[in-house]
Amino acid sequence: MYFDLNDEQQAIKSTAHDFLKARFKSERIREIAASESGFDEAGWKEMAELGWAGLALPEDWGGQGLGAVELAILFEEMGYALAPSPLLSNTIAGLALAAGGSDEQKERWLRPLAEGSLRGTPALIDAGGPAEPMKFSMEPGEALTGTKTLVLDAGSADFFLVATADGGRHLVEKGAEGVTVTAEESLDPTRRLFSVRFENVRPEATLKGSGEVYHPVFHRACVALAAESTGLAQRALEMSVEYAKDRQQFGRPIGAYQAVSHRCAQMLLETENSRSAVYGAAWAADAEPESLPLAASTAKAYASDAGWRVPDAAIQVHGGIGFTWEHDLHFFLKRGRANAAMFGDAKWHREQVAEAVLAGETAPASA
Amino acid sequence: MVIAHGSDEQKARYLEPILTGEEIWCQGFSEPESGSDLASLKTRAVKDGDEWVVTGQKVWTTFAQYAKWCMLVARTDPDAPKHQGLTYFLMDMEQDAVQTRPLVQITGEGEFNEVFFEEARVPGANVVGGVGNGWAVAITTLMNERAGLAFGAISQIQNSLGRLSKLARDTTSNGATAAEDPYFRQRIAQLHIEVETMRLNAYRGLTKTMQSGIPGPEGSLGKWQWADINQDLTELALEIEGAYSMLARGSEHAVAGGAWQYSFLRSRANSIEGGTTDILKNIIAERVLGLPRLR
Numbered sequence: 001m002y003f004d005l006n007d008e009q010q011a012i013k014s015t016a017h018d019f020l021k022a023r024f025k026s027e028r029i030r031e032i033a034a035s036e037s038g039f040d041e042a043g044w045k046e047m048a049e050l051g052w053a054g055l056a057l058p059e060d061w062g063g064q065g066l067g068a069v070e071l072a073i074l075f076e077e078m079g080y081a082l083a084p085s086p087l088l089s090n091t092i093a094g095l096a097l098a099a100g101g102s103d104e105q106k107e108r109w110l111r112p113l114a115e116g117s118l119r120g121t122p123a124l125i126d127a128g129g130p131a132e133p134m135k136f137s138m139e140p141g142e143a144l145t146g147t148k149t150l151v152l153d154a155g156s157a158d159f160f161l162v163a164t165a166d167g168g169r170h171l172v173e174k175g176a177e178g179v180t181v182t183a184e185e186s187l188d189p190t191r192r193l194f195s196v197r198f199e200n201v202r203p204e205a206t207l208k209g210s211g212e213v214y215h216p217v218f219h220r221a222c223v224a225l226a227a228e229s230t231g232l233a234q235r236a237l238e239m240s241v242e243y244a245k246d247r248q249q250f251g252r253p254i255g256a257y258q259a260v261s262h263r264c265a266q267m268l269l270e271t272e273n274s275r276s277a278v279y280g281a282a283w284a285a286d287a288e289p290e291s292l293p294l295a296a297s298t299a300k301a302y303a304s305d306a307g308w309r310v311p312d313a314a315i316q317v318h319g320g321i322g323f324t325w326e327h328d329l330h331f332f333l334k335r336g337r338a339n340a341a342m343f344g345d346a347k348w349h350r351e352q353v354a355e356a357v358l359a360g361e362t363a364p365a366s367a
Numbered sequence: 368m369v370i371a372h373g374s375d376e377q378k379a380r381y382l383e384p385i386l387t388g389e390e391i392w393c394q395g396f397s398e399p400e401s402g403s404d405l406a407s408l409k410t411r412a413v414k415d416g417d418e419w420v421v422t423g424q425k426v427w428t429t430f431a432q433y434a435k436w437c438m439l440v441a442r443t444d445p446d447a448p449k450h451q452g453l454t455y456f457l458m459d460m461e462q463d464a465v466q467t468r469p470l471v472q473i474t475g476e477g478e479f480n481e482v483f484f485e486e487a488r489v490p491g492a493n494v495v496g497g498v499g500n501g502w503a504v505a506i507t508t509l510m511n512e513r514a515g516l517a518f519g520a521i522s523q524i525q526n527s528l529g530r531l532s533k534l535a536r537d538t539t540s541n542g543a544t545a546a547e548d549p550y551f552r553q554r555i556a557q558l559h560i561e562v563e564t565m566r567l568n569a570y571r572g573l574t575k576t577m578q579s580g581i582p583g584p585e586g587s588l589g590k591w592q593w594a595d596i597n598q599d600l601t602e603l604a605l606e607i608e609g610a611y612s613m614l615a616r617g618s619e620h621a622v623a624g625g626a627w628q629y630s631f632l633r634s635r636a637n638s639i640e641g642g643t644t645d646i647l648k649n650i651i652a653e654r655v656l657g658l659p660r661l662r
Binding site for chain 2: 002003004043074106241244247252254256257258260261262264265266268272273274276277279280295298301347350351353354357358
């Protein structure tokens with residue numbers, strides 16, 4: 001089994017890497033994080049020009065038609081660069097539209113979304129509820145009433161895909177009557193979270209699909225997010241190694257001391273494991289969809305932990321300077337920690353794995 | 368090692384009986400005073416005509432009692448810097464000047480041996496990779512061992528995981544099975560997740576080896592991870608057994624015939640044999656991450 005990126009995928013990776021490195025320097029990320037909206041209009045336009053808004057969306061509707069592996073490559077680089085962008089939420093909205101929309105709905109909403117001229121975001125979690133993935137309590141009907149929370153990038157989105165108790169998705173424009181968007185204070189200032197109140201709101205459209213149609217969308221979203229966390233870990237590891245080579249104490253670079261070097265080795269182990277789990281799941285999404293749920297939970301569980309523990313360890317390697325606002329590491333810790341709790345935390349995904357490997361199935365032949 | 372460093376004659380002579388299993392090999396690396404610091408080894412080989420005469424002692428030599436051949440690293444130039452005075456030999460174990468003595472492990476078995484050489488003889492043609500080049504050949508052996516060990520161990524660990532799941536389903540405490548207990552479910556799932564990452568890492572490592580020809584220091588990651596997982600797995604089995612975990616092989620009430628007690632004890636060596644986990648972390652830090660050496 002050949003398990004590496006092919007030439008075309010390598011090209012996507014290096015294009016993304018170079019663009020994001022040039023576009024999101026530390027000062028720029030800080031500007032966006034400190035801004036009122038948290039949204040980078042110019043950066044979005046450039047990403048749209050690169051075709052990223054529709055990277056994994058069907059070619060028939062203006063996308064590039066690439067797979068989950070390419071999406072993972074892109075999001076690993078987004079994490080590495082700590083890019084503040086609605087690309088994740090927009091991609092998920094696009095995948096949901098592609099999975100459940102009618103041709104007419106796709107023409108009207110998916111095409112502009114894939115081209116980057118309209119932005120969508122899923123509105124899934126019911127405020128005050130248990131925030132469990134794929135479980136919703138808002139009543140479906142002619143008009144929607146209730147509050148969705150932890151909505152990604154609602155401030156810069158043009159429309160919401162609102163989930164209801166029957167597993168359906170309803171398209172609501174942000175400007176529709178009865179919609180109120182309130183910004184939350186997010187742990188991660190580079191990705192904004194919002195609450196959206198729907199007061200007797202008539203949806204613009206209701207997608208034809210429901211329930212299980214959106215499960216693969218959820219699993220692909222988990223893999224993309226796990227890829228982003230892997231990128232965060234990779235960058236935090238590189239920053240630590242560089243610092244450990246450079247910083248001198250007791251007359252030697254601190255990286256010569258095993259307390260530091262073994263910590264770095266642990267960070268490498270977790271980063272590589274995370275990457276393997278992510279690309280294994282991304283491969284499954286495209287090539288072996290029946291194994292995607294288990295593979296996605298494996299990847300999201302592992303990357304949930306590694307995505308914040310590696311930046312956390314990086315802060316320890318850096319010592320006092322790593323704890324300052326001036327150093328960038330805290331942004332990586334915050335993004336990683338928020339990612340860990342998004343789309344099902346490690347505990348939730350481990351439970352899915354336990355269910356798959358323990359429940360009912362006959363034990364593999366014992367030795 | 369024979370593939371990477373052996374002469375054409377050596378390849379023709381040794382490879383086939385290795386593949387068919389006709390000739391068993393053991394690895395004569397570690398010595399009582401040279402464990403992790405392997406390059407400090409003292410076993411001497413002195414040239415005598417067309418032959419080398421070997422005197423010294425090896426230890427932790429797995430299957431030495433059954434082996435026809437020994438991959439032996441000995442010091443041929445005591446005046447050279449420690450990494451440069453070593454030579455790699457293929458030694459015939461079937462001679463009176465070679466004596467093996469089993470070491471009893473914490474499991475009660477004797478898998479490892481001490482091996483004593485009292486002027487044992489090796490033909491000059493049995494040097495691999497040239498006189499004085501033994502360190503490089505030894506490193507190739509170890510990298511292959513680590514890459515191969517981790518890869519080959521995956522199906523064994525998957526099998527153990529299957530047995531662990533069965534144990535969890537069969538063990539009841541407070542009216543529920545361990546397989547229904549949220550704490551055990553989390554831990555079993557985590558082991559599955561880690562085994563899966565290890566399996567995928569092994570494929571990535573294999574792809575890299577196919578591209579470059581020689582396993583890199585990244586193989587150290589797999590060996591480290593394998594040791595961690597195997598130890599966690601056997602610890603969890605004893606935890607699931609609860610108070611019954613006090614009973615070992617031979618006891619009527621021992622769970623699964625005491626198999627997990629044996630595995631628990633045996634797995635303690637996983638982070639020591641074939642390069643300790645602490646040393647593997649040094650290798651990863653220095654050779655993969657490029658961090659400075661302390662020495």
